[in-house]
Amino acid sequence: MALAALLVAALSGCSGDGRTADPAPTARPRWQPGPGLAWQWQLDGKVDPSADVPVYDIDGFENSAADVARLHRDGRKVICYVNVGAWEDFRPDKDAFPRSVLGEPNGWAGERWLDIRRLSVLRPLMERRFDMCRDKGFDAVEPDLMEGYGNETGFPLTARDQLRYNRMIAGLAHERGLSVGLKNDLPQIPELVGDFDFAVNEECAQYDECDRLTPFVAAGKAVFHVEYTEPAGEFCPQSRRLRLSSMLKKPELGVWRRPC
Template sequence: MRRPLRVLVVTLALLVASAGCSGGGGGTGDAVWQPRPGLDWQWQLDGPVDPSVDVPVYDIDGFENSAADVARLHRDGRRVICYVNVGAWEDFRPDRDDFPRSVLGRPNGWRGERWLDIRRLPVLRPLMERRFDMCRDKGFDAVEPDLVEGYANDTGFPLTARDQLRYNRMIADIAHERGLAVGLKNDLAQIPHLLEDFDFAVNEECAQYDECGRLRPFTAAGKAVFHVEYAEPRAEFCPVARELRLSSMLKKPELGPWRRPC
């Protein structure tokens, strides 16, 4: 009786995970996964992934997790998002020496990271293609490209909003070419221009800065918004999150396993 019960549990988990989703992922040739508003999620970028959280979506580091980690989450009925930094160079990544010095800008405030000159599309495209190949080959369903609003920061380069739109669309194209869904991380000002290019959004602290309403176009289009707060009490941001159909939770800034969802 134990084996059939396990099959039944996995089958039910898969149905739950796909209830708000459409399409496949991971470069299988199926339609790109489309996460729907309100899906619960886990975002863990620090430490070995804890697979015990009972949610349909996990967002984990693409470099630090293996194909076996992704497969385990899939067996439990999860969709899995691949976190990749596309806006800054990181001195701790295995491909760090592939980036020419000419594209490295000022430090971005995170240890070992420097902004990238996103105007240099012919240089950066093959580097990002290889990173997204990694996500696809490990079986991920989607990518979370981080730091896609360099134009609004002191990068050391004269970046414009148009430069950022061109780069972000290139990033979305690279993901879609590999059968991966792709999320727009923060970059609230450019949502009206990028909504059609991205399949979901990832946001940090929109409640703290009274900006959650700017994410409404995503949920209105039937696209999930995966949202976290670090300092705001849940009693303050959860009512707004529910009204806007955001997938919201409280996390600690180091993004370990701990979470408190709405």
């Protein structure tokens, strides 16, 4: 009889003394930003919370859990910027990358392309970076430099290599309850729009490519977009028509912004 009672209690969600058992913990739903959502993108130094927008995209290493919590208290969602396509000699985990995966300089000081074919090497390194984003309380990840296959990296990277790596990156974010954005990589949007929760784009208006981002908008997903040299009066009408989250920024990505 005692065994039967325990089985009944277990099946009914009750503890052995008649109290209702605590429900199993559930993962928080993943944030899904929609088209047209205003944002701030600041990668230069610690975040300045003065922009009155619902979304902030900030450097994951240079900002603390307290910085993220402060933005959350103000009702903002916060995106964690992390470089996944290049090694950076100024990051605290720089020595964890073996020299065999370091390629040519990518044009930014202290950065070299990564051999994204080496998934077994790069996966644990990126897992630790995404763990950092999760542990600091970020809502999402902006993984940068996701189109090495179209550049002179020092490695014979193919479009297939990039698809496989980018899908791995999306999976790492989702496993941690984080949303993830596809950074640039316009040619692969048709294959990747289902794997990513939003897009981040630089200068689609300058190169007359903004229409290529419409699959994200059609899927109800935000496209966070910046221009650096195009006048706002020239690209903003198209941005509004396409429902992009667009603004003019200076290339150093400091506090200054001019939204559409």
